[in-house]
Amino acid sequence: MRSKKKITRKVRKPAYRRGEKLAIYLKRGTLVLLACIVVAALVLGTKLLTRHFSVNEIIVSGNYHLDKEDIVKSMKITKGQPLLDIRSEDINERLRENPWIKSVALKKQFPGTLLIKVEEAVPKALLSIKKKLYIIDENGNILERIKGESTLFLPVLKGISPKNKKDITEALKLISLLSEKNILSSMESVEIGTESYGLFINMDGELIKVGYGDYSEKFERWIELEPEIRKRGVLIKYIDLRFKDSVIVKPMEKIKKGKLS
Secondary structure (H helix, E strand, C coil): CCCCCCCCCCCCCCHHHHHHHHHHHHHHHHHHHHHHHHHHHHHHHHHHHHHHCECCEEEEECCCCCCHHHHHHHHCCCCCCEHHHCCHHHHHHHHCCCCCEEEEEEEEECCCEEEEEEEECCEEEEEEECCEEEEEECCCCEEEEECCCCCCCCCEEECCCCCCHHHHHHHHHHHHHHHHCCCHHHCCCEEEEEECCEEEEEECCEEEEEECCCHHHHHHHHHHHHHHHHHHCCCEEEEECCCCCCCEEEECCECHHHCEC
16 A cells, blocks of 8 residues: 655745735834934034034133132133033032032033133131131131231131131131121221130220120120220220120229339
8 A cells, every 4th residue: 555645835925925024124124224324423413513512711700719710720621622521510529629619500501611600618717726827617617728928807716726616616606796796897806715714805905705605695785885985985904795684894903103904
């Protein structure tokens, strides 16, 4: 008995189906090609824009104590540098290394201008340390050392360690109060120091014992009494404002040969 062989015929797909498959391949290839073209165009466009938008001018504002040249130097940016490559975070970090600068705002003004606005610390006093003077801000931070001969344009904190945050803070509170009451503006020399009882202040050679706290109330009492004391022409050794509801005036004591102590 003969074995029957199974004959398998290869069925060819219709031509229209082969055409559809080819069309799909072509469409996919076109999409990939278009995507590559778009990416290349973006890269090329970015490079062209980067070259076109370069730093031609740097404008600095808000600086009163710092020179523009010093600020620009600290930014580490040069003219011709691509404007799009500059990061605000980098500029902020570099400039904030300077104790004078509290905050920085950066704006890019195309095609080639960089706007930098800084907020500077406000100098409040001079801190005397080992016969050297340092400018400090409202928080007691040292801004810079004063070198050479200079006019004392701020109250001086003497005999107060920069590590003594309490006394530094209290002295700055006292300075703010005196400034608000326009007392400092009429003085040529103001020194603040500490004793066992607290703060004292020497204004144009006049010693006032202040202590700690209630500065506004204490100096209100002194402001009310001062005209009467001036009218009497009393030479004062010191004034004590430490005790509530009172002003103690210690006059100079006469001694032999007409000298005063």
